Amino acid sequence: MAYYLLQRDQRGAHRLAESLERALSSLQHCERCNTFTEERICQRCANPQRDARLLCVVEMPADLAMIEQTLAYKGLYYVLMGRLSPLDGIGPRELGLEKLLARATDGVVEEVILATNFTNEGEATAHMLSELLAARGVRASRLSRGVPVGGELEHTDSGTIAQALVERRTL
């Protein structure tokens, strides 16, 4: 991409450089949900239509965007900007968990939905958060996992089916 811009599209290169420059100087973390925003508090957190009793914790802004796309969630978010990864030296201190804990115990939040990824790191993050929240008397829940919507067992990978069996629910 760098070679293409330098050789064929210098105006585009300028625009890209300016956008990055502007983003670097004006973007900050939202005081409430920790995502990138140009204001002190992002538009989503400032929106009174959203249900402030629900707080959904995700790893990255891209995860937030994905959940928003479903139109199935009306609560607020907290973006960790990472995940617990002990082998990479990323622990509670690196993730700045105090800010999340303060946010979750503001007295308005009634349920924290842990929507970290279903990788080992995401699971470890969810486990750690659930314990920290339980100790503070905040109800926590975890996204459920299993066979995808419209999925046929015949074409689902065996790891997913095995886990769906372990986590099966009574009807």
Next chain:
Amino acid sequence: MSHKQRVDQQPSFVLHSHPWRETSLIVEVFSRDYGRVAMVAKGARRPMSALRGVLMAFQPLLVDWSGGGEVKTLVRAEWQGGQPLLTGRALLCGYYLNELLVKLSAREDPHPGLFEAYSEALCQLAGGQSQGVLLRRFELALLRELGYGVLLDHDARSGEPVDPARRYLYIIEEGPIALGADIGSVDPDCQIISGQTLLDMAAGVLERPETLAQSKSLLRALINHYLGGQSLQSRRVFTELQLL
């Protein structure tokens, strides 16, 4: 160093992986017959990649790879199943096991016995067994399999069998020395351990509370010594979590 090789259907576990280039992963694999091997999983980070859900740590896999350099190319990985995913505290213990293997074992140094001990430890973690006992058993197996002959059943100076009723001073790289004899001034960093604990450890029976407590501090001292100043991130994260 090594010749070009093609390995098929090798029982393995993923220890750690990190992103490489746009869509690939570099995976640190612990295999039964080849030890710890690094390999590139090309395209493993593409959204529809079949490898995405397979290359998870703590799950038994069959892995095919090829290549001659330090970093091989992963050809195929197949999930073997039969083991539930680790959750909660067991997951944090799993990270600790993986970090020990990454930091203490050399690349391409096969240790089938250690592989056996690792699979067993993971299986017990997944099955919800007492974590203290299984972690100590793995630490001991690790030190023994890697060739750090940990002397437990004989006095290092007199050569006599360890007496369960006596207390011993454990000197790293040397072994236990019966207390009470003329050993001169005692280094405060040295471990004082009962003979019963030493014999229990030698037999691999760690359930007795005193054995568990004393073997924990002895194994920690030994591991720290062999780590040569490297710190264990998983241990630090664990401690930080307790403080929150």
